[in-house]
Amino acid sequence: MEKKYNPSEIEEKWQRHWETKKIFKVTEDPAKKKYYLLEMFPYPSGRIHIGHVRNYTIGDVVARYKRMKGFNVLHPMGWDAFGMPAENAAIEHSIHPSAWTHENIENMKRQLKRMGFSYDWDRELATCDPEYYRWEQLFFLRMYEKGLAYKKSSTVNWCPQCRTVLANEQVEAGLCWRCGSEVGEQYLNQWFFRITAYVEELLEYCDKLPGWPERVLTMQKNWIGKSYGCEASFPMADGKGAIPVFTTRQDTIFGATFMLVAAEHPLVMDLVQEKSCEGAVRDFVEKIKKQDKKMRTSEYYEKEGIFLDAYCLNPVTGRKMPIYAANFVLADYGTGCVMAVPTHDQRDFEFARKYDLPLIVVIQPSDQALNVQTMTEAYVGNGVLVNSGPFDGMENLKALDSIADHLEAIGRGKKMVQYRLRDWGISRQRYWGAPIPMVLCDECGTVPVPENDLPVVLPKDVELTGEGGSPLARHKPFVETACPRCGRPARRETDTMDTFVESSWYFDRFCSAHYGIKPGLDRAKIDYWMPVDQYIGGIEHAILHLLYARFYTKMLRDFGVVGVDEPFTNLLTQGMVCKETMRCPEHGYRFPDEVREGKCTQCDRGIQIGKTEKMSKSLKNVVDPDYLIKAYGADTARIFCLFASPPEKDLEWSDQGVDGAFRFLNRTWRIVVDYLDDIRKVTPFAGEEPLEGDLKALRRKTHQTIRKVTFDIEDRFHFNTAISAVMELVNALYLFPRPAADDRRALAVVRETVETVILLLAPLVPHITEELWSLLGRETLADAAWPLFDTTVASEEEITIVIQINGKVRSRISVPADEDGDRIRALALAEERIARQIAGKKVIKEVYVPKKLVNIVVKE
RNA sequence: GCCUGGGUGGCGGAACUGGUAGACGCAAGGGACUUAAAAUCCCUCGGUCCUUGAGGCUGUGCGGGUUCGACUCCCGCCCCAGGCACCA
Numbered sequence: 029m030e031k032k033y034n035p036s037e038i039e040e041k042w043q044r045h046w047e048t049k050k051i052f053k054v055t056e057d058p059a060k061k062k063y064y065l066l067e068m069f070p071y072p073s074g075r076i077h078i079g080h081v082r083n084y085t086i087g088d089v090v091a092r093y094k095r096m097k098g099f100n101v102l103h104p105m106g107w108d109a110f111g112m113p114a115e116n117a118a119i120e121h122s123i124h125p126s127a128w129t130h131e132n133i134e135n136m137k138r139q140l141k142r143m144g145f146s147y148d149w150d151r152e153l154a155t156c157d158p159e160y161y162r163w164e165q166l167f168f169l170r171m172y173e174k175g176l177a178y179k180k181s182s183t184v185n186w187c188p189q190c191r192t193v194l195a196n197e198q199v200e201a202g203l204c205w206r207c208g209s210e211v212g213e214q215y216l217n218q219w220f221f222r223i224t225a226y227v228e229e230l231l232e233y234c235d236k237l238p239g240w241p242e243r244v245l246t247m248q249k250n251w252i253g254k255s256y257g258c259e260a261s262f263p264m265a266d267g268k269g270a271i272p273v274f275t276t277r278q279d280t281i282f283g284a285t286f287m288l289v290a291a292e293h294p295l296v297m298d299l300v301q302e303k304s305c306e307g308a309v310r311d312f313v314e315k316i317k318k319q320d321k322k323m324r325t326s327e328y329y330e331k332e333g334i335f336l337d338a339y340c341l342n343p344v345t346g347r348k349m350p351i352y353a354a355n356f357v358l359a360d361y362g363t364g365c366v367m368a369v370p371t372h373d374q375r376d377f378e379f380a381r382k383y384d385l386p387l388i389v390v391i392q393p394s395d396q397a398l399n400v401q402t403m404t405e406a407y408v409g410n411g412v413l414v415n416s417g418p419f420d421g422m423e424n425l426k427a428l429d430s431i432a433d434h435l436e437a438i439g440r441g442k443k444m445v446q447y448r449l450r451d452w453g454i455s456r457q458r459y460w461g462a463p464i465p466m467v468l469c470d471e472c473g474t475v476p477v478p479e480n481d482l483p484v485v486l487p488k489d490v491e492l493t494g495e496g497g498s499p500l501a502r503h504k505p506f507v508e509t510a511c512p513r514c515g516r517p518a519r520r521e522t523d524t525m526d527t528f529v530e531s532s533w534y535f536d537r538f539c540s541a542h543y544g545i546k547p548g549l550d551r552a553k554i555d556y557w558m559p560v561d562q563y564i565g566g567i568e569h570a571i572l573h574l575l576y577a578r579f580y581t582k583m584l585r586d587f588g589v590v591g592v593d594e595p596f597t598n599l600l601t602q603g604m605v606c607k608e609t610m611r612c613p614e615h616g617y618r619f620p621d622e623v624r625e626g627k628c629t630q631c632d633r634g635i636q637i638g639k640t641e642k643m644s645k646s647l648k649n650v651v652d653p654d655y656l657i658k659a660y661g662a663d664t665a666r667i668f669c670l671f672a673s674p675p676e677k678d679l680e681w682s683d684q685g686v687d688g689a690f691r692f693l694n695r696t697w698r699i700v701v702d703y704l705d706d707i708r709k710v711t712p713f714a715g716e717e718p719l720e721g722d723l724k725a726l727r728r729k730t731h732q733t734i735r736k737v738t739f740d741i742e743d744r745f746h747f748n749t750a751i752s753a754v755m756e757l758v759n760a761l762y763l764f765p766r767p768a769a770d771d772r773r774a775l776a777v778v779r780e781t782v783e784t785v786i787l788l789l790a791p792l793v794p795h796i797t798e799e800l801w802s803l804l805g806r807e808t809l810a811d812a813a814w815p816l817f818d819t820t821v822a823s824e825e826e827i828t829i830v831i832q833i834n835g836k837v838r839s840r841i842s843v844p845a846d847e848d849g850d851r852i853r854a855l856a857l858a859e860e861r862i863a864r865q866i867a868g869k870k871v872i873k874e875v876y877v878p879k880k881l882v883n884i885v886v887k888e
Numbered sequence: 889g890c891c892u893g894g895g896u897g898g899c900g901g902a903a904c905u906g907g908u909a910g911a912c913g914c915a916a917g918g919g920a921c922u923u924a925a926a927a928u929c930c931c932u933c934g935g936u937c938c939u940u941g942a943g944g945c946u947g948u949g950c951g952g953g954u955u956c957g958a959c960u961c962c963c964g965c966c967c968c969a970g971g972c973a974c975c976a
Contacts, residue, residue: 071976111976184974195974243892247971250891449973456974527976568970570892603893604970640968646975671913672900678893678969685900685914692913698928739904749902752912759912762929830908835957837908839942861942875956877907885956 035661063099068565092791109156155530161462162483163548186214218455239598253448260441265339274362283390290359291316343440377406461524469511469518532580563596603678609638663793713776734817
């Protein structure tokens with residue numbers, strides 16, 4: 029009776045089995061070693077895409093593998109449920125963000141279950157649930173008490189037409205994505221988290237996370253951007269006050285000939301107040317504010333500035349320095365003012381040439397003589413100080429300390445450390461987010477909501493139009509409240525929190541997902557599960573999400589809520605799944621099924637194929653995995669994603685190759701079913717007696733495959749090479765001469781190979797392997813033990829030695845694995861083709877690499 | 889622009905710390921089986937040259953360098969991707 033591989037039938041059967049038996053439900057078990065495996069939870073956009081399938085398949089393989097290795101595995105899943113797309117859907121399709129989000133969650137949950145992922149669904153959470161965000165509000169209150177949450181003025185993108193705040197994503201080339209008007213900046217009083225209070229610890233631990241990819245730590249270190257320098261104070265020429273600057277190049281201070289201030293710095297308008305240039309300066313500042321911040325500081329962008337009709341004095345030379353406002357100076361780094369040294373900084377050089385400002389050389393390199401008349405660019409290298417008073421003749425790098433000391437001695441500066449990292453702005457003027465638990469009272473100012481009044485629940489009945497600023501601010505019953513301190517009428521804070529706040533602690537909440545007692549996290553359970561042993565997610569989160577989660581963890585530790593310094597011991601950053609974008613001139617970005625034969629299905633216009641970018645809903649370049657599952661099954665979708673490329677690499681999507689994955693599963697299925705009658709009653713071979721010939725070779729291949737697959741999964745997460753190793757083993761089984769039905773020893777070896785194939789594939793393709801396992805008469809595979817290999821059985825008896833002449837392969841010889849090195853050299857020189865080619869030439873050198881090759885270097 | 893990665897056949901990729909480049913798979917071509925098709929099985933498959941061989945040369949984005957030997961290390965370019973603080 030031939031049984032055909034029927035994916036949907038067996039997949040649904042085993043999914044039901046896992047669900048009803050609650051196979052993947054976990055509880056704390058002090059007797060077992062825990063393993064917390066977490067994949068970054070998804071935003072419920074409506075449908076899972078290939079990026080999710082890839083991410084969650086990788087995680088599921090590791091979870092199931094660790095389970096087979098005997099760990100108590102926590103593998104939860106939830107929803108990053110607040111965010112802008114729900115609000116956009118509400119505006120475009122008049123559906124409430126809550127309804128939209130919950131529908132999406134239901135659909136995506138169904139899709140994830142159909143993939144057969146081994147989640148403990150009892151721990152599911154959605155961040156838009158008040159039972160979740162109430163604890164976030166509690167943490168906010170604690171942060172406020174400790175000064176870690178504070179308010180300050182900062183800018184937002186503002187569309188004057190829609191009268192609303194825009195996200196960076198909603199600004200396209202400086203214009204509003206909805207109405208096309210020019211986007212400006214507006215100052216608002218907003219909430220910030222003082223991440224800078226933890227900057228040193230965040231930086232220091234970058235060297236204490238050996239389980240993180242080096243490149244992520246490098247990116248984080250650069251983002252934090254610690255630099256050593258000094259603050260110098262430049263007194264105003266009129267004696268009224270001084271301008272502080274931060275510099276790492278105090279060695280060039282004797283060459284500072286003018287002062288630059290960021291255009292948006294308040295000092296700019298202060299200095300020109302009631303001067304004749306006031307109007308011109310205001311126009312300039314307005315113009316600069318509209319320029320793109322990224323572009324303004326770029327090397328090739330035109331440097332622009334305006335004289336403020338004011339002077340300060342160089343603190344070491346006393347020279348009068350004109351003060352300019354400039355477009356390329358950043359207001360939020362350092363003090364927002366920089367001393368300009370045109371001879372040794374390229375930007376300052378270009379600025380000085382443009383506005384005809386003086387140059388003084390203060391560093392002289394050894395290989396050329398700098399001349400201010402003939403210089404065509406700044407000299408940014410090192411050299412010896414000149415025109416620098418008492419420091420003349422010193423090497424500039426050695427003078428850094430001395431000059432900083434000198435500034436300190438004359439009371440004009442001090443050494444200091446500067447960071448690029450800024451505090452985390454968490455205020456959003458949006459509806460679909462966690463409310464900030466604060467009340468604004470005319471009498472008492474900003475007053476926290478009392479802990480017992482939490483949660484501050486997001487009201488349901490709001491109107492979303494996309495215009496007129498925050499919808500919450502227009503919702504009277506929400507806004508109007510009583511001041512918790514004085515009882516008089518007051519207004520609620522209507523800003524909601526950045527969704528990165530929810531994702532900064534969800535991994536803690538998973539440890540005690542339904543805990544309803546303050547502070548919402550059960551310390552005993554946190555202590556059992558945390559930290560996350562393996563965190564898996566996209567490389568696009570390398571900086572922001574991961575840095576915020578690290579900060580939040582340290583803060584919760586200091587609140588006594590959690591007991592770990594860092595949330596994630598090991599991190600795997602998977603590459604993006606990318607695909608080309610398609611755009612219709614009329615309808616904008618199009619989904620793949622909205623394009624037929626290069627034309628838009630709605631308007632029949634020609635489609636422009638755009639750049640290949642990471643799959644995302646806003647670019648609509650997504651692939652729906654449902655069709656894959658329907659046509660081939662979840663196991664094929666899983667193994668295809670795993671086989672296509674190693675996880676950390678970007679994957680450019682193509683439909684090719686799925687057939688091959690499906691064919692391999694069929695091939696595996698067929699050989700097992702084909703052998704079934706002969707091996708059902710046979711015990712797997714376990715080395716009871718010595719083997720020879722084909723049997724010995726097959727068994728060797730089996731144990732070599734266990735070794736390779738274990739190494740590939742455990743140490744490298746390289747599932748693609750693990751799969752090809754199993755493919756080779758299956759190929760070997762096909763080529764193996766079929767033993768007679770009564771040859772019990774040969775069938776025992778076959779059974780060992782068959783079981784090995786099933787066990788090695790179990791974490792990757794759990795459904796087909798469960799089915800085959802049960803056909804063999806075995807109990808459930810999810811709890812089976814990972815196979816072990818025998819080093820002796822796996823070792824080769826013969827090895828191939830490559831023979832090179834002058835580094836080029838000329839021949840090969842086969843020798844016993846334990847052959848002596850000298851004998852291999854002799855054999856190499858004597859080998860027929862080698863002997864012919866080196867005849868009459870002089871052998872200069874012989875290189876022997878044990879068990880690999882012999883290289884013979886010859887000369888004519 | 890800045891920070892971080894990446895670039896290997898027609899395609900996805902392999903090659904562990906400098907030691908056989910192209911494992912495994914896809915696509916393609918040829919053959920077997922079949923009334924036929926599908927499925928399956930077998931063979932070929934980087935380029936190029938000739939004397940068609942157990943052949944020579946060449947080949948890992950481009951240009952240099954180090955080495956007995958470089959996809960791998962160093963220097964300089966080009967291209968692609970991710971992030972750049974309100975997409976998540």
